[in-house]
Amino acid sequence: MYTLTNVTKTYRTSRTVTALDNVSLEIPDGQFLAVRGNTGGGKSTLLQMLGGLDRPTSGTVAVDGKDITTASESALTRFRATDVGIVFQGFNLVSTLTAAQNVEAGLVPLGVKAGERRERAIDALRDVGLSGREDHLPSELSGGQQQRVAIARALVKQPRIILADEPTGNLDEAMRDEVMALLEKEWERLGFTLVMVTHDSSVAGRAERQIRITSGHLA
Template structure:
């Protein structure tokens, strides 16, 4: 699925150069559940952004299947994100003025799906995360766990190949965390999704098939 070869990412921050990723090489096979851990500022989120086609490496090559993401123009990267990659964020990132149903629909808006079909798929996605009865509530009327379920439904409605989750349980209590992880594991298992989770939480990381550790921009495998 993913192939990274000597990926480096540097940022200029005022006078300083930040080396977020240093010569990272790895591959992630299709259908694998990978957890990425590491200290804050270690490069976890940067790596996730590279995998999510949100940013390009400063040097090196990153490929999703046959598509080389490192040299792709913005419009094509946007298309890849719209069709193949689902995102789940720590802060849920729902649009506050839209209902749960409408938030889920935003994910298939770029695909040019007809309105009726869009509504049907969004309703199904919400039902699959157990929120069929909350479709017409705005985010402020939902709990943190429910909001994250809406975010997961939004990520899944386009039926992506990859689901990238950045601290998906970071804002949730333990019980809700476990519910969300159960949901993600189930989707990974049932749909054969490639699932990459960035987390500080070892309890979450332990549920992954593979654990990577990122410190100072360098990746190491953990048993």
């Protein structure tokens, strides 16, 4: 699915930081890949490259043979909207929207009409075990439940790729296990490519493959 060739990303602020240094990597379709490494090593930067959220300074990122680093802004926006679901450590739910409205937000960029959005959001919340919680605000849900809403928001558009950046990092052990079990179950059921950044060796151990990124280098 993914072929990264000599991907380098530098950030220029007061000084130049090389977040990724000449990284080449293949990720087969449907793989569950865990990404580990030191703090500041470049893991989140790698996910941004994979999600088309930012462009590398040099090198190419190909998805099914098509280079997304030279794609137009509109093609990249379409790629992000249809093909990529993202789950963050901090859940990133909109606090003033209900669970169902947060999930529906994943369908707005696709132009899905309101009635169908609501139906699909309810189905997605059912799939993550949150039936009956559709009209709850994030503040009325536990951390694990909030992350389930975020997973439903990522999955509702049936993307081919899920990128998860320490999705269990803010959860206690019991909720971490619950959220991991859910992500794995959905990965097995739906067959998307799953790239997950994690500091947790027990979480990483459940992946099909692990890579380590240290100071921008792939080990």
